Amino acid sequence: xxxxxxxxxxxxxxxxxxxxxxxxxxxSPFSNLRWYKQDTGRGPVSLTIMTFSENTKSNGRYxxxxxxxxKQSSLHITASQLSDSASYxxxxxxxxxxxxxxxxxxxxxx
Amino acid sequence: EAQVTQNxxxxxxxxxxxxxxxxxxxxxxxxxxxxxxxxGLGLRQIYYSMNVEVTDKGDVPEGYKVSRxxxxxxxxxxxSPSPNQTxxxxxxxSLLSSGGPSPGDEQFFGPGTRLTVL
Numbered sequence: 001x002x003x004x005x006x007x008x009x010x011x012x013x014x015x016x017x018x019x020x021x022x023x024x025x026x027x028s029p030f031s032n033l034r035w036y037k038q039d040t041g042r043g044p045v046s047l048t049i050m051t052f053s054e055n056t057k058s059n060g061r062y063x064x065x066x067x068x069x070x071k072q073s074s075l076h077i078t079a080s081q082l083s084d085s086a087s088y089x090x091x092x093x094x095x096x097x098x099x100x101x102x103x104x105x106x107x108x109x110x
Numbered sequence: 111e112a113q114v115t116q117n118x119x120x121x122x123x124x125x126x127x128x129x130x131x132x133x134x135x136x137x138x139x140x141x142x143x144x145x146x147x148x149x150g151l152g153l154r155q156i157y158y159s160m161n162v163e164v165t166d167k168g169d170v171p172e173g174y175k176v177s178r179x180x181x182x183x184x185x186x187x188x189x190s191p192s193p194n195q196t197x198x199x200x201x202x203x204s205l206l207s208s209g210g211p212s213p214g215d216e217q218f219f220g221p222g223t224r225l226t227v228l
Binding site for chain 1: 151168202217
């Protein structure tokens with residue numbers, strides 16, 4: 001059965017601090033893993049896309065890692081900003097079918 | 111402006127009254143998909159399409175229909191809506207690289223349709 005577990009469920013950090021979000025998955029077929037940012041009530045926005053052979057991918061202050069052997073991924077946010085407050089969703093899957101995690105809700109406080 | 115549009119954005123209806131939620135993209139994307147999002151659950155895929163006249167079931171297709179007669183449009187049809195279909199619905203589209211996912215395969219999501227079935 002396809003499963004995606006994200007941790008923590010929620011996280012509160014101070015502006016300027018770093019944080020790391022985790023994603024463990026069991027998904028088949030697997031060819032790629034994506035991280036999305038979703039503001040409340042809005043559609044998700046893509047942050048990174050990694051194929052199974054990639055270990056790391058950066059997008060500005062966001063850096064995603066992938067270990068396809070252990071089926072784990074992480075999203076590291078550097079020097080957080082208030083605008084980073086959102087839900088972050090991990091989505092592994094094949095080319096046509098993505099399985100979405102429940103997300104980690106991040107709150108960045110001043 | 112490159113975008114995915116959905117209509118309506120909000121809809122309240124009654125059980126059994128057929129409805130259609132439209133989705134349109136202006137990026138010439140091959141791939142389009144419908145998701146529903148419920149509190150405490152992740153986005154769940156309803157149906158997806160890899161090209162015109164090519165559709166396939168996602169994880170939760172029961173009670174829904176789709177069609178892909180044109181590349182830009184991918185409507186979601188609820189023939190007989192029920193209260194358990196009350197949800198936030200998202201349409202998404204992307205390119206579909208033949209060699210597998212690439213940064214160009216970024217999936218663009220619409221703004222969402224909030225549906226309430228009484």
